[in-house]
Amino acid sequence: MMKSVITGTAMLTLSAFPAAAQSDAGQQQSGGGSDAPASATVLDTAADQLIPGARFQDAPLYVTGDADSDGWTASTVYERIGDGWSEVGTVSDLVVAQDSAYAGVVGDVDDRRVFLSIQDLALVLLDDGEVAYLTQLGADQLAELPEIGDDTLR
Numbered sequence: 001m002m003k004s005v006i007t008g009t010a011m012l013t014l015s016a017f018p019a020a021a022q023s024d025a026g027q028q029q030s031g032g033g034s035d036a037p038a039s040a041t042v043l044d045t046a047a048d049q050l051i052p053g054a055r056f057q058d059a060p061l062y063v064t065g066d067a068d069s070d071g072w073t074a075s076t077v078y079e080r081i082g083d084g085w086s087e088v089g090t091v092s093d094l095v096v097a098q099d100s101a102y103a104g105v106v107g108d109v110d111d112r113r114v115f116l117s118i119q120d121l122a123l124v125l126l127d128d129g130e131v132a133y134l135t136q137l138g139a140d141q142l143a144e145l146p147e148i149g150d151d152t153l154r
Helices: 038-049 139-144
Strands: 002-004 060-063 076-078 086-096 102-109 112-117 121-125 131-135
Parallel strands (some): 076 121
Antiparallel strands (some): 102 112
């Protein structure tokens, strides 16, 4: 039901990719000795691992009170919805930090908008190309998360 993704590719599906390194003169230099832009290299080598952000809009958010028992981490990717999971909301937005790192999602849970950190989430990639999220937070913990307003995130 789940597969662990190795650290180097774990965030490949969701994070922004690092831009080409900049020299002291501020000119772009491509990494790895190639003159190809990083964008072309990533597309050539990882296109099958990329997921458009629009696919996460309204993605279901599930909870299971027992996520720790099967050893999940934030880099765990599930291949199907698990028995006993309960849908508790939907994802309304992805959140990226200023350093281009994927930070988490805004979830609509119990008529409240809350931020869920990537450390509290696992991705579910379904056969039909749809995505969902699983959180290790229990219903009580979700209820305790502070509600975020429109002005909370830039």
